[in-house]
Amino acid sequence: MPRYLVTSALPYANGPIHFGHVAGAYLPADVYVRYLKMAKGPENVLYVCGTDEHGVAITLKAEQEGVGYRAYVDRWHSEIRSLFDRFGIEFDTFSGTSRCAFHADASRKFFSVLLERGFVFAKTEKQWFSEQSARFLPDRYLQGGCPQCGFAKARGDECPDCGSWIDARELQNPVSLIDGSSPVLKATKHWFLDLPKLQQAGLDSWYRGNDENHPVHPWKPNVQGHVQAMLRDLHARPITRDLPWGVKLPEGLEGAEGKVLYVWFDAPIGYISATMEWAAAQGTPDAWMDWWQKEDTRLVHFIGKDNIAFHVVVFPSMLLGQEDAWQGKPFVMPWAVPANEFYNLQGRKFNTSSGWYLDNDSFFAQYNPDAARFHVLMSAPETADSEFSWPEFQVTNNNLLADKVGNLASRVLKFLDKRFGSCVPEVAKEPTAAILAVRGHQALQDADAAFAAIAGFLENFEFRKATQHLIAGCTALNQFFDAMEPWIKIKGSQAGDWECCVETLERCVAYLELLSRRIAPFCPTTAGKLRNMLGAVAETHVASAWGEENVAQAPATLPAGLRIGNVEMLFLKIEDEQISAEIAKLEASASAAAE
């Protein structure tokens, strides 16, 4: 049995996260993890995340606000966590690169090993330095004349006018965007990750799936295209910076004074250090190695498309370059990188400062988090950018979740409540042809097939299809209930009617129990509610077990006499007025921000 080590991109502790982030890297991962824990056993799955808390952008914003770096990232760390909590996203551990006690040492060791083994080299170059702020200036924070076209307000990395790529040192009369001063060129030593060398050392072979020790799940088109192009022309990347905030370089390294690891270098190591922290908290400090160094671990990185290069090229190279330096064993390599595209909001990008966002407090005060989860998954940006739209959210909530799923539970369980004293009736011991026809009805076979397909879609990162099949299963059960007409059969005008009615109800209740487990990864709270409604019926199977995975099999006959619980509504409807109010609110906040 392989074990699954699942990560979601470390959110950058420099601002709020929104539905777009959730749709891309967090919710799919949470559903995947919940499913795996049910299907493979919780001991075989670990879900790791945390905030990315270093980098120049954080230092600048904190300084602007006059807050210490520590306090600044702490605030965003808890802010970010609270949105995950509201969405019901449950990590096994959620740490942060500046708060994890293992992070700095692990990052430095990564760096030192790469240096020792010749995968990192040093080079001294001239960079713009602001004497006023006593700091080196990142290219993006410089403005000056474009050496190509002369445009006066070119940035240090790119000219917005002619689009050409600029070597910051050639920028004419540069000005610091941070303090407005004129910087001077000053020599500084930096260390570079030798990606071409690591490419030869095994990255290529792993990426192409030729490394039998490190198998890969087939790449998604967006990942494959991007990475193939990158591998054709790989360059060394600098992995150090002149900054006061971050992971300091190892001691005793010449020229390392005042320098830290580049945030993109230390961030992915956060996955590992967070696992170390988790293991230590469990009282088994070495247990992290079981996850990161055992060959049968499947390492899965959920990310957004902007992060592909780092998770398919840079981080795997860093892992590869560690060779046998950690207790003599190599690290596992990523097994799958299900990168998603971007999730927008009604035609535009989510953007807090321009007022185009959803207010999380207000959203979760009014709407069912499970409905939000289901809708976001159903419209997830798997192959192309997609969006959250209020009218579509209403359709998912009302027409699918309330009418198809919730109402199915209602109509079946209320029928049982009114006609059978809330107990599962006893089915005929020797089924007649008519009863066998009920039991083998095409609609039930359709439901079996739909529910059985969900596992495969989830394992293949096809979350949209998984949600569609969950609904398809419920549609089939509605069809079955309609076709069997138990409300007519119960009047028993013909011989055998009563037995068919009993059989129909027994089947429906058994399938509701199955549904409560199939819906659990998507809508965990609703699954629990449904199981409460099922009362003693729910006890026929363990809530946390997926059961038969890929076999389309009808649930076993329920013992007679099991008592169901109180019937509730699983999903409440959203009124048209609410939707138009939300749209008006969104437009008002956008135009307010525009002024």
Added chain:
RNA sequence: GGGGGAAUAGCUCAGUUGGUUAGAGCAGCGGAAUCAUAAUCCGCGGGUCGGGGGUUCGAAUCCCUUUUCCCCUACCA
């Protein structure tokens, strides 16, 4: 400037290695039913698969070209 992804019905999307009259949901129209959150179920209409060219007996699918949108290009999923 370089690289990548996407474009299919009014809307949101499926279409596996090229193979019968291109499918589903929503919206629209009609019907059945009344157990249920007026919830369900059945039926119907609707598309020169972004444009142009090519390969092929056969292309939404492969190749070339072009248009539009998005992303990456060294610190926003």
